[in-house]
Amino acid sequence: MRKKQTTKNRTPLDRGTLKKIIQALAGYRLLLALSLLLALISVAAALYVPILIGRAIDLIAGKGQVRFDAILPILTQACAIAGGTALLQWLMGVINNRMTFGVVRDLRARAFETIERLPLRYLDSHAYGEIVSRVIADADAFADGLLLGFSQLFTGLMTILGTLVFMLAIDWKTWLVVILLTPISLISARVIATRTYRMFRALSDTRAEQTGYLDEMIKNQKVVQAFSHTDQTQATFDEINDRYAKNYLNATFYSSITNPATRFVNALVYAGVALIGALTSVATGGVFSVGQLSVFLSYAAQYTKPFNEISGVVTELQNALACANRIFALIEEPKEQPDASDAVQR
Secondary structure (H helix, E strand, C coil), rough: CCCCCCCHHHHHHHHHHHHHHHCCCHHHHHHHHHHHHHHHHHHHHHHHHHHHHHHHCCCCCCCEEEEHHHHHHHHHHHHHHHHHHHHHHHHHHHHHHHHHHHHHHHHHHHHHHHHHHHHHHHHCCCCHHHHHHHHHHHHHHHHHHHHHHHHHHHHHHHHHHHHHHHHHCCCCCHHHHHHHHHHHHHHHHHHHHHHHHHHHHHHHHHHHHHHHHHHHHHCCCHHHCCCCCHHHHHHHHHHHHHHHHHHHHHHHHHHHHHHHHHHHHHHHHHHHHHHHHHHHHHHCCCCCCHHHHHHHHHHHHHHHHHHHHHHHHHHHHHHHHHHHHHHHHHCCCCCCHHHHHCCCCC
16 A cells, blocks of 8 residues: 555646646637637627617507507517527537537546556556546546536627627716626626635545545555554544545635625626616606617626626636646656667667
């Protein structure tokens, strides 16, 4: 049995980790470009629907003054666009799935190739279960996070930018309210996410340590019993298990704060848009119509939606980044250099 196990990787999460992920996507440029294009088209179509609804609302002047002949074509167009958007999002999901699992397959192949060429000192100082955990458990967690990143980040960022442009074109005063309140949500999410990553990094390391320890102790059960090492083994496992439970609780707690915090700020954004928009409509005497106010409220809801969605899956994203760091650390381990062809003669 090994006297010492090295399970922790002290490589910090920096731009290098994200750069490595981008490099891993290099072989899927076409799928990535197609996914971005579909995301752009679907977001633009989704943002155009509220404009159509706003026009339909303006055609409802009052009781007995509803222009059904003009409303029906608008609603038909809105339904057609909504159906097309749903189809585009489905296609984007198929592409993202293929791209994600292709990247993870390549990383696993690189990791396995690295394991075959690792020096004995590395294999002797690391538990087998810890190495297997990187190739299997960490790769699975990275795949889940990468898929969520494709699904949420692409459309989310485009929705935020597109919504800001549309709102600015309608009314700059109400747009200014959104701009002033948005940094509060971003700063709070950033602060929490930074601390959450450290928690999930510790959780990932402890999980690998526990897996490796269990694997080794079970395989060497007879040796443990023969040397009367059962109590010490149990004590060591309890200590690792307690650390795992503590890290899991901390990581889950901090990651759960992000979503309520961003939703609170986003609710302030929606309330501010409703208040300023209503006052503007009254002050302009109908120049800023009820339909335009409806469009603005729809955009305010769509603008805050990406923040809520991303903050809702921050647990998976932070865990995926931590796991990606561990996978790349394994891949980049120094390889055992082969002997020279004339080593015997020399």
